[in-house]
Amino acid sequence: MSVDRYEQGLRMLSAVDGTAGIEVIESLRKSFPDFARYIVEFPFGDIYAREALGLRERELATVAALCALGNARPQLRVHVHAALHVGCTPAEVVEVVMQMAVYAGFPAALNGLAVVKEVFEEMGVGLPLA
Numbered sequence: 001m002s003v004d005r006y007e008q009g010l011r012m013l014s015a016v017d018g019t020a021g022i023e024v025i026e027s028l029r030k031s032f033p034d035f036a037r038y039i040v041e042f043p044f045g046d047i048y049a050r051e052a053l054g055l056r057e058r059e060l061a062t063v064a065a066l067c068a069l070g071n072a073r074p075q076l077r078v079h080v081h082a083a084l085h086v087g088c089t090p091a092e093v094v095e096v097v098m099q100m101a102v103y104a105g106f107p108a109a110l111n112g113l114a115v116v117k118e119v120f121e122e123m124g125v126g127l128p129l130a
Contacts, residue, residue, distance in 0.1 A: 009045030016082045059083035067112035068104035080119040091128040
């Protein structure tokens with residue numbers, strides 16, 4: 001694989017997650033170096049680097065997908081943080097998770113909102129009341 005692809009992935013990962021994303025990859029690389037490289041190259045080097053969507057839109061889509069899956073709580077936490085990091089508002093994050101009640105069911109949305117509440121509390125972000 002191209003070094004450029006890996007370097008592009010690291011740049012995108014840093015733009016999305018800041019230093020926390022790089023730390024996750026470094027930790028993963030200690031035990032599973034190939035998988036850590038795959039995460040940098042494919043999702044971040046290939047997909048996130050595409051120009052048709054901005055990072056805000058990509059993170060809102062990712063939060064929605066992880067919420068709908070219903071079995072990706074740790075990844076949902078990471079991407080709620082990332083959504084805020086790339087400029088999504090707390091209200092936008094809440095709305096996209098609430099939207100999942102329609103398409104993924106109330107349990108998925110309830111579990112997603114619990115994650116959102118935890119992350120917002122950790123970050124000192126108030127819950128939007130509307």
